[in-house]
Amino acid sequence: MTDIERLVAIEEIRNLVARRLRAMDEKRWADYEAMHAEDHVSDTYGGEPAVGAKANTARLAEVLGHIASVHHAHTPELTITGPDTAEGVWAMEDMLFWTQGDTEHWLHGFGHYHERYRKGPDGWQFVYRRLTRLRVNTSDGANLGDLNARKPEGSQ
Template sequence: MDEATIAPAIVRMSYPALFRSMLRDERFLRVWISQAHDQKNKVHEMTEFSGIEKLLALEEIKLLKARRDRAVDTKDWDLYLSLHAPDHVSHNDGYERWNNAQEMISNVKKLLDETKISVHHSHTPEITFESPVKAKGIWAMEDNIFWKQGDEDHWLHGFGFYHETYEKRDGKWLFTSRQLKRTHVLTSAGTKGVLQP
């Protein structure tokens, strides 16, 4: 039983007079019917999404993530951009929100320019499907970034989790949002604000 039917059922059993008055409230009925209808559509969508289709979609999203990590570390910015929906939104710890894919890639290219070497690893995905064409995921991550300040070698070693959403558009899975939540960061002594866009 879903939320749209559980709450009214509890009220009906525990407070019958209150439930009868709720049924006379036109606003309550509209909301209740709408929620029940939305839930029914969602269940219908997911029952049409077979186990094999779900496994294939899962593998496609994993490939999407692998290509993203490779693209950023090899500085293949055309590939990187192609993996994101135009309306992609990014909001990472320590940075302002980037409201579209062009704004995101402009900032990432500045952060990880030719003076820096980056190594990104993403692990242990938790992918859940909202529908056959919408999903969200959490990935454990680790990154290493290396650069020089004058003649000195410097580095950053970060840990955390990517929180992402994906949509299948025109037959292709794309990133629609990403938020990096760091849990720990190590840096070399004397590191200055090198990762500011």
Template sequence: MLSDLERLIAIEEIKKLKGQRIRAMDEKRWDEYESLHTPDHVSETYGGGEPAVGAKENVERLKKVLAHITSVHHAHQPEITITSPDTAEGIWAMEDMLFWKQGDEDHWLHGFGHYHEKYRKTPEGWRFCYRRLTRLHVRTSEGAVLGELNTGDEPKSA
């Protein structure tokens, strides 16, 4: 059983982990990004497709999807529950903006939703072991082709 102080410290460590993950992804620092996940991490981000199982597979998929995309992710309003001394769950409100070129045209996606996550404490600290992205609303630029960028919802053009 964790004391109140230990629980608060764990929550703050998980918040820091979340910030590190988002920055590593947006800055495409893939080695750091992978290190923030357990080797058996499962990610269900790709609109109902097959989940990425394993931190390495998740990174390889993201590298491919985001290769020619500039991304900006925001996560806020965390609801973190410590479920044991070494496990936790969280839900974060999210907003993302993605920018890319189609031929000579600039395009964008603006999404809103939630991250549903699980965390495990390892000898290196807290790490992500599960993540699912749900979207409440998505807008895209007129004529945007999402291709491999499967959002899970039908985009609404601006």
């Protein structure tokens, strides 16, 4: 792979990540699913990983369906591992907003996405993702089920 080919691949992956985050926040689930390989594994939700693009998208749609979300990914560390494979770590920040009963609640999280990508006939896709959280702040009384239960010690 030439230096130019490597830089083009890195830029394509950056765009893939940006499109994924926007599709997630805009709840465009068909677009979101299409960015993930059929054999994608997501170890993001706690418990058993979601295996497959459809299962991952369905789980995320269930978690975020009633939540307004804003996700940012920053400062990628991308490594091209082969002509059609790559891996990356992205600093992430997310803000979630929802109503619980009559009360507005929020979550502000910080951490990293650990990802692997594969290039196929239709371009780059996600094949693996793990989210590690460094800190999660929530409004008093916030209840997000499994997500809330995974707050690190010392989080507010």
